[in-house]
Amino acid sequence: MDIATLYNANINNITTAKNAFDVLATTFGKATEAWQHEIADRLTAEHWTGTTATSAGTQIKNLGSELQAAHQELSFVSKALADAAEGFAAAQAHLISALDDAKNAKLNVAPDGRLTWDNESTSPNFAGTDAEATAKEISKRITAALNEADHADQAIEQRLSHLAYNASSGTGLDAATVKQDQAAVAARDQVPATGTDPDGVKRWWxxxxxxxxxxxILNHPDQVGNLDGVPAIARDQANRINLQRSKQDLQLQLDHLGPEPAHTVKAGRGSVENADYSAWRTKHDDLQEKLHSINDIESRLAGDKLKFRDNTPAFLLGFDTKGKGRAIVSVNNPDTADNVVTFVPGTTSRFGTASGDVDKADEMARAAKQADSTKTTATIAWVGYDAPQSILPEAAYESWAQNAEKDLARFQIGLRSTHEGTPSHNVLMGHSYGSTTVGYTMRDHNLPVDDVVLVGSPGVGVDHAKDLNIDPSHVYVARGGDDIGIAIAAGTLNFGLDPTWDSFGAKHLPAGNSDHNHYWVKDSPSVRAFGEVAAGTWRL
Structure with missing residues (x-):
């Protein structure tokens, strides 16, 4: 596709063809109904019997089925043409917008897409000091518009060729073929169900x-935004819509919560805590915490926190405020990064505390850049499961990790499905109970993961690193000298051998005297080591 072809394309011609097929399908449908009523139904009403009648009845019934199939196939052509018109119109609009912006910026666009401009500051056509940067941005938009048109052209050509073959070969008269075509049309018109294989989702997208x-994205942001296999940019766009809608809903719930009830009520000669107050306080605090978390996420995506992080972009890959909530935030784009780290936090992690986990992801992205500035590293805070909310009794149970396995495994597969170009170096990291979740998932699934990092771990469900379905030389552990509580937990909980023991077979990363909650302090030995593993530069 070239600029002139797309710019000059008359999309109305496609719409005209679509309307003609609509008329044809309508006329054909009426003729089929008339045939059914005037011939097939009348013969049935005559109670004609005998061998000839049976043979004729079978042929008439088959013909009726073929006519109905042909009618449906015509409607599929109309649908394909409608989608073609929509796709080409969108690509053309994007191209025209880019060309208009180029003209306004005094940039000249050649037929092959090359941009030139006047650099003479005294010239009336001087494009300004930012001309080169502007030209690069507009060039990307032009290329994207042409690629969009190419994609639409290929997709529609494939559909129309299939329908043309059905018509010329007669296969379009077969009910089974029509059923398959109808399923394909329906699949394009609905979002795949949650849990669908990410590779299949990517093909659909x-x-x-x-x-x-x-x-x-606009009509089903809650589904698209949380669907593994959809590219990061699209998920981010959908989830930003979800974020705004949820913010409004949560604020509305808070506004309608009503006044704070009395803390106590009389009971005999004394008083006891008011059950209504307890329920009100629980709901109030939950709403406040979630709203605060939304504000923090918004700030990281497009506010003060984004500026604080030197405008390093962040992408919202998952979002849900139901229950304890979910939040999946990536620092940098995992679909284009050279290295991708998925960080799974542990006990007490939830939507309301996700901001702290995003801060950890930011520190690791910074450390990875220091380790290798020639490559881009995406670090993902994956608050994508129901984590235990107390050390005892909840964190003593393996069920939280088991229940998270499928979601975490599917997310890892999805990262591979949507990544562009050379496969990225992928790291799966867990902290505290998050390491248990990582261990169980690695143990039970053969995942596309290159390195595993276990931080402050109470155990990962196995007794040796080799049982994590990865070369033990690519399994790393870190435990600070003051992380005493987790050391005791690793020796008492039934989550397998303490992963810091030499017999476990993992490599040790420096963690200094860190306690359980300070492994990600800026420029600490542990966060520098995490950055080097992420960048693929760690060497013992």
Whole structure:
């Protein structure tokens, strides 16, 4: 696709063809109904019997089925043309917008897309001191618009070729073929169910035009935003919509919560805590915590925290405020990064505390850049499971890790499905009970993970690193000298051998005298080591 072809394309011609097929399908449908009523139904009403009648009845019934199938196939052509018009119109609009912006910026666009400009400051056509940066941005938009048109062209050509073959070969008259075609049309018009294989989700997404993708993002942001296999940029766009809607809903719930009830009520000669107050306080605190977390996430995505982090971009890959909530935030884009780290936090992690986990991801991204500035590292805070909310009794049970396995495994597979170009170096890291979740998931699933890091771990469900379905030389552990509580837990809980023991077979990372909650202090030995593992530069 070139600029002139897309710019000059008359999209109305596609719409005209679509309307013609609508008329054809309607006319054909009416003729089929008339045939059914005037011929098939009348013969049935005549109670014609005998061998000839049976043979004729079978042929008439088959013909009726073929006519109905042909009618449906015509409607599929109309649908394909409608999608083509929508896809090409969107690509054309994006191209025109980019060309208009180029003109306003005094940039010249050649037929092959090359941009030139006047650098003479005294010239009336001087493009300004930022011309080069502006030209790069507009060039990307032009290329994206042409790629969008190419994608729409290929997708529609494939659909129309299939339908044309059905028509010429007669396979389109077969009810089974029509059923398959109908399923394909339906699949394009609905979001795959939660839990669908990420590779299948990616194929579905790639089969949509950009206009269709945008329609799904706008109409079904809660589904698209949390679906593994959808690219990070699209998930982020959908989840930002979810974020705003949830913020409004939570604020509305808080506003309608009513006044604070009395703390106590009379009971005999004394008083006891008011049950209504306890319920009110629990609900109030939960809403306040979630709203505060939303504000923090918003700040990291586009506010003061983004500026504080030197405008390093963040992407919201998962979002849900139901129950304890979920939040998956990536520092840098995992689909284009050279290295990708998924960090799983532990006990007490939830949506309301996700901001602290994002801070840890930021520190690791910073450390990875220091370790190797030539490569980009995406670090993901994966608050994507129901973690235990107390050390005892909840964190003593393995059920939290077991229940998280499928979601974490699918997320790891999804990272591979959506990554562009050369496969990234992927690291899976867990802290505290999050390391237990990582261990159980690695143990029970063969995942596309290159390195595993276990921080302040009480155990990971196995007695040796080799049982994590990865080369033991790529399993790392870190435990600070003051992380005494977790050392005791590792020796008493039934989560397998203490992973810091030499017999476990993992490599040790420096952690100094860190206690359980301070492994990610800026420039600490542990966070520098995490950055080096993330960047693939760690060497003992």
């Amino acid at each position: 790639d089969g949509l035009t950009e206009a269709q993708q945008q329609r799904f």
